[in-house]
Amino acid sequence: MNFFLIKEYILYYHLKTDEHSLQSSFFYQFYLEYIKRKSSSNQWDIIENSRKRLLNDHSKIEIFDLGAGSKVNNSHRRKIKSVARYSLSSPKFSQLLSxxxxxxxxxxxxxxxxxxxxxxxxxxxxxxxxxITTFEADPAALKIAKEINANRKNIHFQKGDIAYLLPEYLHKSNPKIDLVYADANHTYAASIEYFNIILPYITKNSIYVMDDIHWSSGMKKAWEELKKRDEVSSSIDLFDAGLLFFNPDFKKQHYILEF
Ligand SMILES: C[S@@+](CC[C@H](N)C(=O)[O-])C[C@H]1O[C@@H](n2cnc3c(N)ncnc32)[C@H](O)[C@@H]1O
Structure with a gap:
């Protein structure tokens, strides 16, 4: 059991607020439109059927984890159903990103x-x-990800260690990045490194989403540091993840919001 996470959740539970505390019209709208919005749509059924299949898959894969590992299972061979259960973002959170x-x-x-x-x-x-350019070092996981997404032509899979691949990719393609979802190596050092590598490619309208900001003291420290950075204009803590905004017109403000 992750006692750090439980302690953090109790704190979050007491601090979280909703749209009624939001004075900024941008964040008021943002909250209602994206965070609070409940979707009854069936547009994601195909993806959720893929998740169901993975959750019922008892076959084992070799795990090659360059990240901080799992707090539930650190074995090098894991059942696909266990990876699907413990490593993936929730439907609710993935829907928010979508x-x-x-x-x-x-x-x-x-x-x-x-x-x-x-x-x-x-x-x-x-x-x-x-x-969508997505980075993964684990060959077995990546193989499944490619199979699941075989018909989605706008995904560009990058296989290898993010520490090397990401700077190389950004240098070569020089993109303007609209949205980042950082959910790989859950350590303090890697979280800061990812942000620093990506920062030159961020615009004032970009959103940087950092997952598992309350997962460990290292992740929390990274989150606390990043939200205070000069380049960051505002931030939202949803407990599952944190969102960073870069528009200098925003008043620097940190929100802890119910999700
Ligand atoms: C929490 S899972 C990602 C879940 C996925 N974003 C989702 O919600 O469906 C983290 C993944 O990051 C990968 N990873 C961790 N450190 C990495 C690194 N340095 N380079 C490439 N991949 C890494 C792990 O192999 C693992 O598959």
Whole structure:
């Protein structure tokens, strides 16, 4: 059991607020449109059927984890159903990312940590002319992610260690990145490094999403540091993840919001 996470959740539970505390019209709208919005849509059924199949798959894969590992299972051979259960973003959170890609008319998205490709599918189906570049070092997970997303032509899989691949990719393609989803190596050092590598490619309308900001003291420290950076204008803590904004017109403010 992750006692750090439980302690953090109790704190978050007491601090979180909703739209009534938001004075900024941008964040008021943002909250209602993306965070609070409940979707009864069946547009994600195909992706959720893929998740169900993975959750019922008892076969084992060799795990090659360059990240901080799992707090539930650190074995090198894991059942696919266990990876699907513990490593993937929730449907609710992936739907939020998908809505952001569509609503912010994203053209270039970076996902750090593809795993089995379920969240990647959400990003790619949001807007088919948006290019999703996703990074993963684990060959077995990547193979499954490619199978699941075989028909989604706007996904560009990058296989290898993000520490080497990401700077190389950014240098070569020089993209303007609209949305980043950082969900790979859950350590303090890697979280800061990812942000620093990506920062030159961020625009004032970009959103940088950092997963598992309350997962460990290292992740929390990284989050606390990043939200205070001069380049960051505002931030939202949703507990599952943190969102960083870069528009200098925003008043520097940190929100802890119910999700
Ligand atoms: C939490 S999972 C990603 C889940 C995925 N974003 C989702 O929600 O469906 C983290 C993944 O990052 C990968 N990873 C961790 N460190 C990495 C690194 N340095 N380079 C490439 N991949 C890495 C792991 O192999 C793992 O599959």
């Amino acid at each position: 809505l952001l890609v569509k609503g912010f008319k994203c053209k270039q998205v970076i996902e750090l940590g593809t795993s089995l490709g379920i969240n990647t599918a959400y990003l790619a189906t949001a807007k088919t002319d948006c290019q």
